[in-house]
Amino acid sequence: MFQSVLMMGGLGIVIGTVLVIASKVFYVYEDPKIVAIDEALPGANCGGCGYPGCNANAEAIVKGLSGVNSCVAAGEDVALSIARIMGVSVSDKEPEFAGPGCYYGKDDADREYHYIGVTDCRAADRLFGGMKVCRIGCLGLGTCVRACLFGALSIGDDGLPRVDQSKCTGCGACERVCPKHIIRLTSVTQRIMREYTDEECITPCQRACPTGIDIKEYIRMILEGDYEGSVRVSKERNPFPTVISRICPAPCEANCRRLLQDESVAINHLKRFACDYEMNQNKCVLPYKAPSTGKRVAIIGGGVEGLSAAYFSARLGHDPTVFEATDVLGGILRVAIARERLPMDVLDWDIEGVKQMGVRFKTHVTAGIDFTIDGLLKQGFHAVFTATGGWDSRLATGNIHKVPTVFPGAYLLIDLLRSKSDKNSCISSGKNVVIAGDGIRVPDAVAILKENGSKNITIFSRRYPETSSFDSTVIDTLSQAGARVVYNTGITKVMGEAGHLTKIEYVELDTGLKHDIDTDTLIIGSGRFPELVFVPVCKDEAFGIQAGAGNDGPLVWEGVELQKKPDANRELGLLSNQDVTSEYASAVAAINGGRKAAAAIHNLMLGIPFQEPSKFITEQSILQDVSSLINVDILPRNIIQLAPAKKGSTDDFSTGFSKEQAHAEAARCLRCGLVCYEKSKAAG
Numbered sequence: 001m002f003q004s005v006l007m008m009g010g011l012g013i014v015i016g017t018v019l020v021i022a023s024k025v026f027y028v029y030e031d032p033k034i035v036a037i038d039e040a041l042p043g044a045n046c047g048g049c050g051y052p053g054c055n056a057n058a059e060a061i062v063k064g065l066s067g068v069n070s071c072v073a074a075g076e077d078v079a080l081s082i083a084r085i086m087g088v089s090v091s092d093k094e095p096e097f098a099g100p101g102c103y104y105g106k107d108d109a110d111r112e113y114h115y116i117g118v119t120d121c122r123a124a125d126r127l128f129g130g131m132k133v134c135r136i137g138c139l140g141l142g143t144c145v146r147a148c149l150f151g152a153l154s155i156g157d158d159g160l161p162r163v164d165q166s167k168c169t170g171c172g173a174c175e176r177v178c179p180k181h182i183i184r185l186t187s188v189t190q191r192i193m194r195e196y197t198d199e200e201c202i203t204p205c206q207r208a209c210p211t212g213i214d215i216k217e218y219i220r221m222i223l224e225g226d227y228e229g230s231v232r233v234s235k236e237r238n239p240f241p242t243v244i245s246r247i248c249p250a251p252c253e254a255n256c257r258r259l260l261q262d263e264s265v266a267i268n269h270l271k272r273f274a275c276d277y278e279m280n281q282n283k284c285v286l287p288y289k290a291p292s293t294g295k296r297v298a299i300i301g302g303g304v305e306g307l308s309a310a311y312f313s314a315r316l317g318h319d320p321t322v323f324e325a326t327d328v329l330g331g332i333l334r335v336a337i338a339r340e341r342l343p344m345d346v347l348d349w350d351i352e353g354v355k356q357m358g359v360r361f362k363t364h365v366t367a368g369i370d371f372t373i374d375g376l377l378k379q380g381f382h383a384v385f386t387a388t389g390g391w392d393s394r395l396a397t398g399n400i401h402k403v404p405t406v407f408p409g410a411y412l413l414i415d416l417l418r419s420k421s422d423k424n425s426c427i428s429s430g431k432n433v434v435i436a437g438d439g440i441r442v443p444d445a446v447a448i449l450k451e452n453g454s455k456n457i458t459i460f461s462r463r464y465p466e467t468s469s470f471d472s473t474v475i476d477t478l479s480q481a482g483a484r485v486v487y488n489t490g491i492t493k494v495m496g497e498a499g500h501l502t503k504i505e506y507v508e509l510d511t512g513l514k515h516d517i518d519t520d521t522l523i524i525g526s527g528r529f530p531e532l533v534f535v536p537v538c539k540d541e542a543f544g545i546q547a548g549a550g551n552d553g554p555l556v557w558e559g560v561e562l563q564k565k566p567d568a569n570r571e572l573g574l575l576s577n578q579d580v581t582s583e584y585a586s587a588v589a590a591i592n593g594g595r596k597a598a599a600a601i602h603n604l605m606l607g608i609p610f611q612e613p614s615k616f617i618t619e620q621s622i623l624q625d626v627s628s629l630i631n632v633d634i635l636p637r638n639i640i641q642l643a644p645a646k647k648g649s650t651d652d653f654s655t656g657f658s659k660e661q662a663h664a665e666a667a668r669c670l671r672c673g674l675v676c677y678e679k680s681k682a683a684g
Contacts (some may be wrong), residue, residue: 033085034058040081041071061086100161102138102182102201103216103673125179137201137673138182144174153183189290191236192312193599197615198623203672205267207617208255210592211237215252215267216671222270223666230274231285238591239311239357240304240350242279243333245272246342248588257672261629263637265668266657272640273662279346284353290317295605298323298376298384300367300406303331304587305531306387307354308594309601314357316602321360321381323371329361331389333587368405373534374498374555383601384534386559387594406529407494407559409501413437413525416445427452430520434504435459436491436574437525438469445523446483457483458517460506462490462573490573492561494522494532498554507572530574531593532559533600562593562600624675633680638665 037058051057054071061068061082068086069079118124121143140159152167153174161174161183175184181200196202196212205215214233221230234241248268256264278285295318299310302324310320328334330347355361365371373384388406405411411427413435419427429452435442438461446457459478461468465487470478478485486506492514493505504519524530537556564571602608617623640656657665670677 031059031062033062036085037061037082040078040085042078100138100163100183102160102180103671122177122179137676138180143177144183147173147177149173187290189316189602192315192595193602196617198617198621201674202617204255204257204625205252205265205672207623208251210251210586210589211595212592213237216669218274219265219267219270219666219669220671222274222662223669225663227274227277228285231278232287234271234274235285235287235353237595238588239308239354240587240591241271242275242346242350243342244588244591245269245275246346247333247337247586249586257626257629257670257677258632258668260626261632262634266637266640266665269640269656270662270665273657276656279349284356286353286356287315289315289357292319293317293606295319295382296321296380297601297605298381299387300373300384301331301387301389302326302329302361302363303387303389304333304590305594305597306331306385307351307359308591309385309387309597310359310594311354311357312595312598313601314359316598318382318602318605319358319360321362323365323367324361324363325366325388327363329363366402366404367407372499373407373559374496374557377534377536377557378555382535382605385597385601386529386532386534387597388529404529407501407532407534408496408499409520410494410522410524410529412527412529413439413441413445413523414527416448416523417441420448428521429454430501432456432518433458433521433523434491434517434519435523435525437461438463438485439525440469442470442525443474443477443481446478446481449521449523450481454521455482457481458519459483459485460489460491461485461487462509464488491522492573494519494559495537495557497556509572512572524574531562531597533562533597533604534559535604560600560604562596626675626677629670629677631679632670632677635668637668 034055035058038055041054041058043054051060057070061070068082071078119141121139121141124139124141138160140155142155142161144161145153145155149171150167150169152164152169154162154164156162163183170185170187172185175181178184196207203216206212209215214236218230218233221227221233231241238244245268250268252267253264256267258264293316297310297313297318297320299306299313299320299322302322306322306324307329310322313320322329329351333342333347334344367373367386367388373386376384386406388404404415409430416427429449431454433449433454433456435445435457438459442459446459449457461470463469468485468487470485475485488509489506490509491504492507494501495503495505495516501520501522502518503516504522505514505516507514534557537558561572561574638657638661640661672678
């Protein structure tokens, strides 16, 4: 008996010892902050934070990869509790909502596949391709509704998902399960930043609009009598709708699907109707702004593009300031368009709308004289964008004798050539010079540079040697002058320190390989300075660009080109087909340039990767379309009356359509999708 007890006691001691050793060997440390945050979270494990469960989100919060208010299933009290655990404050979070991207239900489709026994959209998509007529169309089986944990989704009478924004938390569960990308999260930031892709059901008119306005939506609101809502939709992508409604060449109307039946919808005149309503109410309709980021942005140039970049930057939550060399804003719109087409009170009204978004203006200040790019960065601006216009603008304003230096070491080729005969055009040439472009006047430029004492001259040509404008005689002349030509390249970045240009990054257009070259002078072979976003090079992993970086020494900066649409690598670099080398062909294109600039500024300041360009819609994109219309009544277009003929009108807010005309014209819109459109009820 005693031996048994002794044996059992000894065995217990051995087991206890083993367990103690094992606990030491296999002990897993749990961070008390992670444990506390995990306990504070609601335990919904919905994935709306972007992580697979609350514990993973808690770990991400502690590591600084997720915000204290990242839980979409919790309220402000939970965010405050987590903030106290982390010892930080709670910042505003921009709301996100799910939104359907299809407006034509499957019950209205000309042809519909029936999925017998299949109740899940993903299964139908895998088994049958999920086709109606449109390869992008909603399947309508309600998988997104079942995935929503908050009861925010339902299927409407038209067979399409409906979102209750009061219940939607932006968790993204519906977006993840939709195989057709019909329903997806949206926010003001996403709507500004995005470029349209071939996965989206975009109408022909909206694809043709340089700004990408949701045209059928603002027309629908006019039809319903919601004129302010119509203006707000226009201002989602266009800060100058009143101006554009008078001067736009209207490429949207040239792509209107009604042209297959009769005449295009008067899209631009309908915009004018709604915008005149806003102007005559004397109250600017302002679109939603994202919460403040605390980032300051400087925009050099108060023309349409510069003002647009400032407007969209403000909507993204930043604090923009526009620096304009003249005493007025508006650029070439102010001086080059007949007053009968564009009254100045109309231009001033839209500029007032930009101002009310929180944009500051400083006039009578010139880059390179009153301020410098590195100086602005030193003062606390997180980014600087150049939208100075070009030779065309200088001719219009009479400033052809002043040689601009928008950023250090950069000059226009035309100013270098004029410096030979115009003593007022003084250009300081450095030792290492790069010429961007291979025009016929490049040899003359090289000769002037050599006279000025330049030692190393490199010419970057986007063309192949056999297609270059340089013949053998010119090549010999350049070689004798000590200049070399680098073919098939584009400049992608400029770099400098304090007030000096130091390097240029260029890309091999066929391979995409990038290289640096020492440069102190850049000669730009186009009529305007390139549109670049300048940021300090010093970055912080957690907080992105640091304003005023390098206050204790010379500030190092870089100027980055705007994102290009895909065409292999051949669109990379300055002076590509997508770059503006003179003035914009239209103001509406300049507005889109400003939006793209705001997106680039936002990404660079916050360290966000650029949107993947492989699926961007381009002129070469192959998209589904229709070649004829069925069951659409012929309805003549309503013609806008000239202002003198409107004196007896009962409408005091519109210089164009009456309410009756506007509603009749809005009713002509077919509410198109990719290959669907609204049929006439009488004929249907």
